Amino acid sequence: MNEKPAAQVEVNAAGLSRGDYQGEPSTLCPGCGHNTISSQILTACYELNLIPEQIVKFSGIGCSSKSPTYFLKRSFGFNGLHGRMPSLALGALFADRTIKGIGISGDGDTASIGFGQFKHIIRRNMPMVYIIENNGVYGLTKGQFSATAEKGLELKHQGRNPYIPIDLAKEALISGASFVARSFSGDAKQVRELIKAAISHYGTAVIDIISPCVTFNNREDTLHSYVWGRQHEAPLHDISYVPYRKAILLGEFEEGTTQEVKLHDGSVVILKKLETDYDPTDKWHALRILEEAEMNRWLITGLIYINPTQPTLFDFHDLVDQPLNRLEVDRIRPDAESLEKLNDSMY
Amino acid sequence: MKGEKQATGDQQPKITLAPKVNDFSLTICTVNGSGSTTANNTLYRALFRMGIPVSGKNIFPSNIKGLPTWFAIRISKDGYLARVAHDDIIVAMNPKTFAEDLDYCVPGGVVFYADHINLPVQREDIITYPMPIKELIKKADVPRNLRDYMANMLYVGIVSQMLGICMESIQQVLRFQFISKPSVADSNYETVLIGAKWAKANLEKKDRYSVATMPALKDHIMADGNTAGALGALYGGVEFCGWYPITPATSMVESMMFFAPQLRKDPKTDKETYVIEQAEDELAAIGMVCGAGWAGLRSMTSTSGPGLSLMTEYLGLAYYAEIPVVVWDVQRVGPSTGLPTRTGQGDLTMSYFLGHGDTDHIILIPGSVNECFEFGWQAFDFAERFQTPILILSDLDLGMNQWMTKRFIYPDKPIDRGKVLWEEDLERLKGEWGRYQDVDGDGIPYRTLMGNKDPRAAYFARGTGHDEYGKYSENPQIWKAMLDRIKRKFETARSILPNPVLRKKNGAKIGLIAMGSTDPAVFEAQDLLVQAGLATDYLRIRAIPFSDEVKHFILAHECNYVLELNRDGQLHQILTLNYQELSGKMISLSISDGMPMTAAWVQTQVMEKENK
Missing domain, CATH: 3.40.50.970 (Thiamin diphosphate (ThDP)-binding fold, Pyr/PP domains)
Structure with a gap:
């Protein structure tokens, strides 16, 4: 009897296959930029050898916020309310500080009703990844302007947008973000490397990803379209993420051609210089490049700003090491004697 | 500002009125932001320390500094702690409200007032004690920034002397209030003594109010x-x-x-x-x-x-x-x-x-x-x-x-974390579970928590339609079954939540139904109504969904008055919704004027409805 050997399924260092990171089939439009991002989140987690149970997903409302169903089905997830993913994530992530939080939002979700929570989660530097799948349009309600839509954009039923857009990377930066990146869903490799860096970052890691809406806002002369992105993307650098174990083996790079940024967990982001010098640890530089990009209609992408040592919300609470949601009941109820003392002191 | 005004009688103060011991109300009228809280706390705490049942209500403006504020203390040997609309004693420190404050004083009542309030006392049926606050401060030579606080402690001293509040209790209270600053406690106490000494030497007791030590309230706190x-x-x-x-x-x-x-x-x-x-x-x-x-x-x-x-x-x-x-x-x-x-x-x-x-x-x-x-x-x-x-x-x-x-009672039940499945539970179930499955028939499903490392633990929580496994669903049967199952939880809860509290009177055919902070008013009113010849039973609701006891109570009484602090009788509305067949047995008595309910209001309303 000739038994065929079972097909070797490729696994990562955690012993898991790509299938272990998959989600339900996507119900978004074919070609939607969000599907690429879901796929790159999946790949990043696979390549980082993360166990899906170590990750928790959060989202708000809109097309973007449906997408957490389409990756990591072995991870817990919570699809919350419009614009209020950050507060939901904040509360939940305190339950077990060993779990990595990935929040998925959209421009409708973040730049309007969620603007306050976006700014405040950044201000707290809550350790989590905050991805905005930014297409400049409300997809799930069929094609209204979002607050990131460019001035003068014309949409089928809406006419012309008279308002100036909100730049979420700039808003993140001036709110004190410790990690700000912009990418383009058509640039899968960069998206993936940025997600890996964001997951390793200890603090709020904001990635504003231009993610075209093929149904409502993909005209080739508009900022959020595939064609515009492919033609105009201007990466600040060529970014690669090197995990801790490999990072310690890194050799010397040629002076002046790369910059290395060491993250909290020992991993390293290597930024290979392209045409111009760009230092993402310099906030002034970051602000200036965002201003210039806006004036000149450049789609700059890459790691815009990073401060790996900024204190986080967890640092402001002196909590027990054990996950709070696993504390035994006798550690959360004071003893009877303490109540008698309190009673004696009350009059 | 403070609710119903006292009708001023033309009778002269009757010094011969029977003494009232441990049974009166006292309101201190000040300006907010003047630091009177410490003084007022000192007064009610000293009274409590003397074993006298007492409550203190701060009636304050939505403001930080400069608007009128009142602190009402009810002293009741019988333990009645509800607000009373009228004051037996007024301590008037605020010139702006002086005339109006006097209106709330009962005939035969007392007004202590700072004598720099240069306004006429328009009533002849009350007893007045002017207090030379400014003069006493001047003599004491205190720094300008402490003068308001000193003024407050002076009225504490004067009022305490005239009512017989024990100085030792005041000293103990001040030491408690300034536990980490004994010198502040001492200097405040000295001010109280200055006031008391002045009152002893200069005021002749003409009123009928006083306090006397009672057995210590050992099982109570404030x-x-x-x-x-x-x-x-x-x-x-x-x-x-x-x-x-x-x-x-x-x-x-x-x-x-x-x-x-x-x-x-x-x-x-x-x-x-x-x-x-x-x-x-x-x-x-x-x-x-x-x-x-x-x-x-x-x-x-x-x-x-x-x-x-x-x-x-x-x-x-x-x-x-x-x-x-x-x-x-x-x-x-x-x-x-x-x-x-x-x-x-x-x-x-x-x-x-x-x-x-x-x-x-x-x-x-x-x-x-x-x-x-x-x-x-x-x-x-x-x-x-x-x-x-x-x-x-x-x-x-x-x-x-x-x-x-x-006194607060230590929890008599261990902490109940509900239906949670951790790794070992899922192992035992061999992973056979759905987040929203009603396994036990009580409508309550099992849940897993973030951080659970079993690969079968995770689910996606959402506000959108979902099936028993938490998966998105728009299926009509699934939606209906889910919502019906959730409702069952509240049926289960009905018998587990805190029961209503019943207080019966002999032969009562009338029921009083109330909730929350109106309890002292309704409790007192029940006694007042008995004195007026009307026995009532009183049911205080403590939880919704209602326990069956609520229905039984309504059924057992000819008529039930539902008493509450809002305009529309909201508890009455919800009871009517729950017990439509009994709606004829319930009458709404409600008021929304921003003030705590008084027993007198309850009594008047019920008597009116009963045509008595």
Whole structure:
């Protein structure tokens, strides 16, 4: 009897296959930029050898916020309310500080009703990844302007947008973000490397990803379209993420051609210089490049700003090491004697 | 400003009126921001220390400095602690309200007033004691910035001397209040003595009011409901509190921040076992609380009407996604911004129907400071047992005012974490589980928590339609079955929530039904009605969904008066909705004027309806 050997399924260092990171089939439009991002989140987690149970997903409302169903089905997830993913994530992530939080939002979700929570989660530097799948349009309600839509954009039923857009990377930066990146869903490799860096970052890691809406806002002369992105993307650098174990083996790079940024967990982001010098640890530089990009209609992408040592919300609470949601009941109820003392002191 | 005015009689003060010992009310009229709180606290605490039942109500403006404020102390040897509309004794320190304040004094009553108030006393039926506050301050030569405080301590001394409040008690109270600053306690006490000495030498006692030491109130304490609720939460194992400041709920979380470090540091490591996070608004506060509750933390917030309005959408999600959270609503007066510093019970129907679509909510209604503590810890057990928001309706009167109450009783039940599956449970079940399956037939499913390492543990929580496994579904049968199953939880809860409290009188055919902080008024009114020849039974509702006892009570009485502090009779509305067949047996008696209910109001209203 000739038994065929079972097909070797490729696994990562955690012993898991790509299938272990998959989600339900996507119900978004074919070609939607969000599907690429879901796929790159999946790949990043696979390549980082993360166990899906170590990750928790959060989202708000809109097309973007449906997408957490389409990756990591072995991870817990919570699809919350419009614009209020950050507060939901904040509360939940305190339950077990060993779990990595990935929040998925959209421009409708973040730049309007969620603007306050976006700014405040950044201000707290809550350790989590905050991805905005930014297409400049409300997809799930069929094609209204979002607050990131460019001035003068014309949409089928809406006419012309008279308002100036909100730049979420700039808003993140001036709110004190410790990690700000912009990418383009058509640039899968960069998206993936940025997600890996964001997951390793200890603090709020904001990635504003231009993610075209093929149904409502993909005209080739508009900022959020595939064609515009492919033609105009201007990466600040060529970014690669090197995990801790490999990072310690890194050799010397040629002076002046790369910059290395060491993250909290020992991993390293290597930024290979392209045409111009760009230092993402310099906030002034970051602000200036965002201003210039806006004036000149450049789609700059890459790691815009990073401060790996900024204190986080967890640092402001002196909590027990054990996950709070696993504390035994006798550690959360004071003893009877303490109540008698309190009673004696009350009059 | 303070409710019903006293009709001034033309009778002269009768010095021969029978003495009144330990049975009167005293209101101190000051300007807010003048530091009178310490003085007023000293007075009621000294009285409590003398064994005399006492309550203290701060009637204050929504303002920081310069507007009129009143502190009403009720002293009752019989233990009646409700507000009374009229004052036996007035301490007038505010020239701006002097004329109006006098109107609230009963005939034969007493007015102590600062003699720099150069206004005529228009009434001849009251006894007046001018107090030379400025002159005494001048003699004492105190720094300018301490003069207001000294003025307050002077009236404490003068009033105490004239009423017979024990100086030793005052000294002990001051030492308690300034426990870490003995020199401040001593200098305050010296001021009190200056006032007392002056009164002894210069005032002749003409009135009939006095206090006398009673047996010590050993099983009682003085506290406010917000402190009690905060302590209840800390003993209930609260692990996450997301909040946003709002009067009159703020002091609950502030109490929690005060007591948490001494109560809730891990004995093994001295590290914190709780998170208190001030959110950017109520939308975020409840978002955090829902996230934490979902992830397995005992999670709460405290707010008031406007905040609850903002929290409504997330609480609707928590209802449908079945997330345990505890929400305190320390009610103020709505609609809108309303009266932010006054009390009411106007958020009941809002809480009952909270959220769009079909919902049900468990509502707890504490009627005493002690119950604020009790419900404070129990609420977490209910929230996790039933996997749903628990709303606790307190109010400004209960939450912020000082009440004599039974000592807090240590939880008599172990913490109940409800139906949670950890790794070993899933192993035992061989992974056979669905987040929203009703395995036990009580409507309550099992849940897993973030961090559970079993590959079969995870599910995706959502506010959208979902099946028994949490998967998105628009299927009509699944939607209907899910909503019907959730409703069953509230049937299960009916018999487990705190029972109503019954107080019977012999031969009563009339029922009184009330809730929350009106308890002292209704309790007292019940006795007044007996004196007036009308026996009533009194049922105080403590939880919704109602227990069957409520129905039995209504059935057992010819007529039931439903008493509450809102315009529309909201409890009456909900009772009518629940017991339509009994609607003819219930009559609504409600009032919304921002003030705590008085026994006299209850008595008058009931007697009128009874044509007596």
